[in-house]
Amino acid sequence: MSFLRPEALWVALVAVGVLAAHLIRRRARRMEVPFLPLWTAASETPRGFGASVLRALDLLLVLVSVAAVSLAAAAPYLPGRPGTVRDLVLVLDGGVELRAARRHEELLRAAGGEMARRAPGTRFVIIGVQDEIDTLVSTDRPSVALGAVMRHPAGWTRRPPDEGLALARTAAQDLNDPDLVFVTARRPAAPGFRVHSVGVAVDNRGFTALDVIDDPEGSGRLARVGLAGSGVLEIERIDTGEVWPVAGDGARSVDLPLPERGRVVFKLRGRDGFAYDDAVFLGLMEQPPPRVLVVAEAEPSPFLIAAMEALHKTGHVQGPLQRVTPGHAAEAANRYDVLVFDRCAAPVVVRRPALYIAPPATSSLPFRVGTERPAPTLFQVRDTHPLLAGLDLERIPPRRGRPVLGGESLARGAPGPLVAAAPGWIALGFDPDACVLASSPAYPLLLRNAIAVLGKRKLSAQPEFFEVGETVRVGGDDAPAQDLRLLGAPGFWDLKGRTLPVNLLLPGLDLTPPDALDGDKPDVGDPGIPDQPLTLPFAGAALFLLGLAWWIFWRSVR
Amino acid sequence: MIFTSREIAQLRRLEILAGKVLKGELRGEREFSRRGPGSGFREHRAYVPGDPIRMVDWNVFARMRELVIKEFDAEEALDVVLLHDRSASMRGAAALCAAKVVGALGAIALGHLDRVLWIPASGEHARHAESFTGRARVSDLLEALDGGAGGATDLLGAARQGLPRAIRGGTAFVISDFFDPAGATGVLSELLHRRYQVRVVQLEDSQRLEAPRPGRTRLVDAESGETLVLDISPATVRAYERAREARAQGVRAFCRHRGIGYLRLRADVPFQKIVRSIISRGWLTP
Structure with a gap:
């Protein structure tokens, strides 16, 4: 004893x-x-x-x-038997921004359960951070004295208060050089950006934060790494080997490009060659390819069928070609992300993202179609639009064309706009089969771009966190939407095929221990026996x- | 001297008070119903042979030619017995109070020309029993009371040795705490048997009788020297109080049953009050 x-x-x-x-x-x-x-x-x-x-x-x-x-x-x-595993520390931001201020202890309990589930055998310590005064709530070893991190309203990851940093260092030291310290948080982002998730690594040498922010203007995602403390660091992106130096003392930050999807891991490395064990790694939500339904009166165009098969093989479209007649389009539309109307239109308005190829003049379209003209001269108006990226439509003059009235004109001919786009639809006012487009490599590219633009889902349609007791709407695709009230303990909830983080962690944050990053089974080692108070x-x-x-x-x- | 000068003055007033109560001016102050030598004429009776010739009323013979004998009421002093407990259990306030009460009663009795028999009940009681007569002996009595005390309580033994062999009657005061292993009934019965009007004054020194605070205590008997080691607890104290009260009530019940005057007083009560109480109860009257 x-x-x-x-x-x-x-x-x-x-x-x-x-x-x-x-x-x-x-x-x-x-x-x-x-x-x-x-x-x-x-x-x-x-x-x-x-x-x-x-x-x-x-x-x-x-x-x-x-x-x-x-x-x-x-x-x-x-005293317990010391294990061979390294300690893992999870620091949770329980502040107001996480909407968890009133249920801080529940959050910690749920996080503890989640950590035990995801990293079995790993000894971990949870440090809860709430408001501006830090709270230390949970530890699995009574002999470990915990420090804490103080949150700053103006963005503590880049400019942490001195006392918060000192406490974090104390925590790291007392925890005998822990493997990793995570902080999840959602902070106010810069104007025009929205923070998706934040990973923060804290060790006894520095204080590193990683923000992933989303630019709604379409400039892509950025990882903003904020550093605090002294020393010169380099940040290495493990998968590509890219290195970003971050020099200087005090608080500073650097923006790093991120891929559209996948998982990226950053590692801190000192310029003196000493590589820190601590890594900031971030899992980005995989966005599945859209599901496409082709609507045609009879057999679709063989060029269209061939292009869709190619897109399926390259992973741009989910599943093999599915087709349906216009009369059943409205009924089947909810199960697909994008509809492709091949020279036809549904009898009723279908409120799904749709690509209209040579649509007939009918009232069920979200735009109007003008009188057909022979041999219209086609020239592009907007080359920078994602639909026309890498394409030159001026070299594929159509034999006939109908002007598309409505939306934004992307390509024009003599009678008017022949390619137009608007949120939720793209229309080609000419028939690709009646020109060289159908047989050219530009056709699959045009289809890929159109499906990608139309199938791009809104990011984070729902908040990243839900409060216990909050009402959330689930379903809506294959099943009617339901309003469900979240009752019970915080954690990850599987509802109607969706995993909802309830008062807990961000969905994209991977908490797998570093040893498991290479895809091997986590080397959790001997967990030992914890001290018994x-x-x-x-x-x-x-x-x-x-x-x-x-x-x-x-x-x-x- | 057990009395201060002020107390002596108070003693004088008590004597006067006692005299008023008795309503008598002559010596003896109490008329006995038996005939005998005295100054008060009682009656004439016919002469019978054997009567002393000097008792014949010659004036009556001169007028009536009859021999009659002139009889007078016997006038003699009252025996006041003061059985005074001077044992070791009466140390302190009880001893002083008892001495003052005895002294006051003795002084009053001597002031009324009674004969006072003072019997100290202590280890040396046989040597100290003493008789006093006349006002002049008051100072002797008070001087005798001034002596030390001690020894075990033996009221019966002291009474048997101190009282005269002849049964003469009178008033007997017993001033004691009655912490006598032999009990109180023996001495009181003996006094009654000798035709005394018995008066009991039981004195209790509350300070000495107070129970000690709880804890382990070696209790030593003041008279016998016996010891008892006891863990004093609130329960023990309560039982002790009950035993003390039961003993006092036993004496009182016996006195009531035998027609004995009984007073139970705390030793810290001024002796004047005690004597006044005795006077007011008429205990000085036969």
């Missing part, structure tokens, strides 16, 4: 005082009485052997209880023994 506060064992010296008081009390004081027989008749208290045993038992109980109190004050614990049992025993001693004493004097 070991003690966290061995100096508290000096409390046991109280036992000497108790013993001395007992001995002094046992010394009978002398008193002269006028008439002793009165006392002889009055001596009703138990005397002799029984009384002596009771007194001795009472003294023994008091001494043992004093010993138990001193032991409890010394915070005893049974004994303070409460000793305190309880002391309380019980003191109560028993008092009861015996009370019975003897009453």
Whole structure:
């Protein structure tokens, strides 16, 4: 048995005082009485052997209880067996921005459960950060003193308060150089950007934050790495080997390009060649390719069928070609991300992203179609639009064309706009089969671009976090939407085929330990045996023994 | 001297008060119903042979030619017995109070020309029993009371040795705490048997009788020196109080049953109040 506060064992010296008081009390004081027989008749208290045993038992109980109190004050614990695994530290931001301020402890409990599930055998410590004063809530080892990180409203990852940084360093040091410290947070982003997720690595040498921000203007994703503390660091992207130097003391940041999808891992490396073990790694949500439904009156164009098969093989389209007649388009539309109307239109308006190829003049279209003209001269208006990226339509003059009235004109001919786009639809006012486009390599590219533009899902249509008790709408694609109220403990909830992070972590953040990054089975090693705190049992025993001693004493004097 | 000068003055007033209560001016102050030598004429009776010739009323013979004997009421002093407990249990306030009460009663009795028999009940009682007569002996009585005390309580032994062998009657005061191993009934019965009007004054020194604080205590008997080691607890104290009260109630019940005057007083009560109480109860009257 070991003690966290061995100096508290000096409390046991109280036992000497108790013993001395007992001995002094046992010394009978002398008193002269006028008439002793009165006392002889009055001596009703138990005397002799029984009384002596009771007194001795009472003294023994008091001494043992004093010993138990001193032991409890010394915070005893049974030392566990040290494992070979490294400690993993999870720092959770429980602040208001995570909408978890009122359920901080629930958040920590759920995070603990989630960590145990995702990284079994790994010893981990959870540091909860709430408001501006940090709260340390959970640890699996009583002997570990925890530090904390203070959150700053203006973006503490890039400019952490000195005290927060100091606490974080303290935490890292006391945790015996932990493998990783994660902080999840959602902070106000720069104007025009929206933060998707944040990963923060804290070690005893520095303080690194990684923000992934999304640019709605379409400039792509950026990883903003904020560093604090002293030293010169380099950030290495492991998968590509790219290195970004981040020099200077104090707080600074650097923006790193990120891929559209996949997982990227950054590692901190000192310029002196010392590679830190700590890594910031981030899992980005895989966006599946869109599901496409071809709508045609009869057999679709063979060029269209061939292009769709090619897109399926290259992974731009999900599943093989599916087709349906216009009469059933509205019924089947909900199961697909993009509809391709091949020279036809649905009898009713279908509110799904759709590519219209040579649409007929009908009222069920989201645009109007003009009178057909022969041999319209085609020239591009917007070369930078994603639909026309890498294409030159001016070299494929159509034989006939109908102007598309509505939306944004991307290519024009003599009668008017022949290619137009708007949110939710793209229309080609000419028939590719009636020109060289159908047989040229530009046709699959045009289809790929159109499907990619139309099939691009809105990012984070729902908030990254849900509160317990919050109502969330699920379903809507294959099943009617339902409003469900989230009741129960925080965690990852599987609802209607979707995983919802409830009051917990960001969906894209991968918490797999670093050893598992290469795809191997996590080397969790021997988890060892955690320390067993004994303070409460000793305190309880002391309380019980003191109560028993008092009861015996009370019975003897009453 | 057990009395201060102020207390002596108060003692004088008590004597006057007692005199008023008795309503008598002559010596003896109490008329006995038996005939005997005295100054008060009682009656004439016919002469019978054997009567002393000097008792014949010759004036009546001169007028009536009959021999009659002139009889007078016997006038004699009252025996006031003061059985004074001077044992070791009466140390302190009880001893002083008892001495003052005895002194006051003795002084009043001597002031009324009664004969006072002072019997100290202590280890040396046989040597100290003493009789006092006349006002001049008041100072002797008070001086005798000033002596030390001690020893075991033996009221019966002291009474048997101190009282005269002849049964003469009178008033007997027993001033004691009655912490007598032999009990109180023996001495009181003996006094009654000798035709005394028995008056009991039980004194209790509350300070000495107070129970010690809880804890282990070696109790030593003040008279016998016996010891008892006891763990004093609130329960023990309560039992002790009950035993003490029961003993006092036993004495009181016996006194009531035998027609004995009984007073139970705390030793810290001024002796004047005690004597006034005795006077007001008429205990000085036979």
